[in-house]
Amino acid sequence: MxxxxxxxxxxxxxxxxxxxxxxxxxxxxxxxxxxxxxxxxxxxxxxxxxxxxxxxxxxxxVVLVGAGTARDEGYGPADVPIAVVSRRLDVPEQLLVPGTLVVTTADAPADRLDELRSAVDVIALGQGAIDWPAVLDALADRGLVxxxxxxxxxxxxxxxxxxxxxxxxxxxxxxxxxxxxxxxxxxxxxxxxxxxxxxxxxxxxxxxxxxxxxxx
Ligand SMILES: NC(=O)c1ccc[n+]([C@@H]2O[C@H](COP(=O)([O-])OP(=O)(O)OC[C@H]3O[C@@H](n4cnc5c(N)ncnc54)[C@H](OP(=O)(O)O)[C@@H]3O)[C@@H](O)[C@H]2O)c1
Structure with a gap:
């Protein structure tokens, strides 16, 4: 019921x-x-x-989701912003629209970072591993608490x-x-x-x- x-x-x-x-x-x-x-x-x-x-x-x-889940479960745009977490920057094509955020490391592949930045909001923080406290601050700066x-x-x-x-x-x-x-x-x-x-x-x-x- x-x-x-x-x-x-x-x-x-x-x-x-x-x-x-x-x-x-x-x-x-x-x-x-x-x-x-x-x-x-x-x-x-x-x-x-x-x-x-x-x-x-x-x-x-904001919805925070790993790129693995976004790929496996066929994530697409939603009423709420989707923040996709990816090290390799392998983000599903259907999510490359305004409203999507990509969370990754500062040392992620530079070419792909530039490409993504032209389509979505990219938060790239941390060397080698994502700096999560800084990412949460960056989301809060955007009003996403x-x-x-x-x-x-x-x-x-x-x-x-x-x-x-x-x-x-x-x-x-x-x-x-x-x-x-x-x-x-x-x-x-x-x-x-x-x-x-x-x-x-x-x-x-x-x-x-x-x-x-x-x-x-
Ligand atoms: N039971 C549930 O409620 C539930 C919820 C969600 C998912 N699932 C299931 O879980 C399975 C997927 O599991 P999973 O553990 O592989 O999912 P995941 O955490 O969504 O995906 C792992 C991928 O996400 C990115 N990622 C995750 N954490 C990261 C980090 N700290 N830094 C950088 N990148 C990070 C990486 O993407 P790149 O490879 O792009 O670098 C990594 O390969 C699926 O079968 C799905 O159906 C179940």
């Missing part, structure tokens, strides 16, 4: 904040797989997850590693998967970040949860 949109907007309202707030939104199977057997995640959570996905986008100032990270696991793992994720919205899909799919945060270095439960709502067989970073 569809949820009441006003109620979802109330439950997922961003906190009032004078600094960038990074919310991530993922769907996972019961056993923690970040994609189904078809290699994508969009089909896992059904209508309720799609509904929340839409509301979260509507509440955000309500950040919605839609993954994928590699990008999310990096943000968790830097302890920059303030909130995780996780839909648990009624699917038991097995296999080798990644978790929703993947990195070579393991960290634990304590979180508090914002809410857990069961809608039919789908569990919608929201977790907030427990900061001192």
């Amino acid at each position: 569809p949820l009441d949109v006003t109620e979802i907007e109330r439950l997922y309202a961003y906190p009032t904040t004078d600094r960038p707030w990074v919310r991530s939104n993922f769907v996972a199977t019961i056993d923690g797989a970040a994609h189904g057997a078809d290699g994508v995640s969009g089909t896992l959570g059904g209508d309720v997850d799609h509904q929340v996905f839409g509301v979260l986008r509507a509440l955000a100032d 309500r950040v919605l990270c839609e993954g994928g696991p590699s990008l999310h793992g990096e943000l968790v590693g830097h302890d920059l994720v303030d909130e995780v919205c996780l839909t648990v899909a009624p699917v038991l998967a097995s296999g080798s799919a990644p978790r929703i945060a993947h990195a070579t270095v393991a960290v634990d970040r304590p979180m508090t439960l914002g809410h857990a709502i069961a809608s039919d067989d789908v569990l919608l949860t929201r977790w907030v970073r427990a900061r001192a």
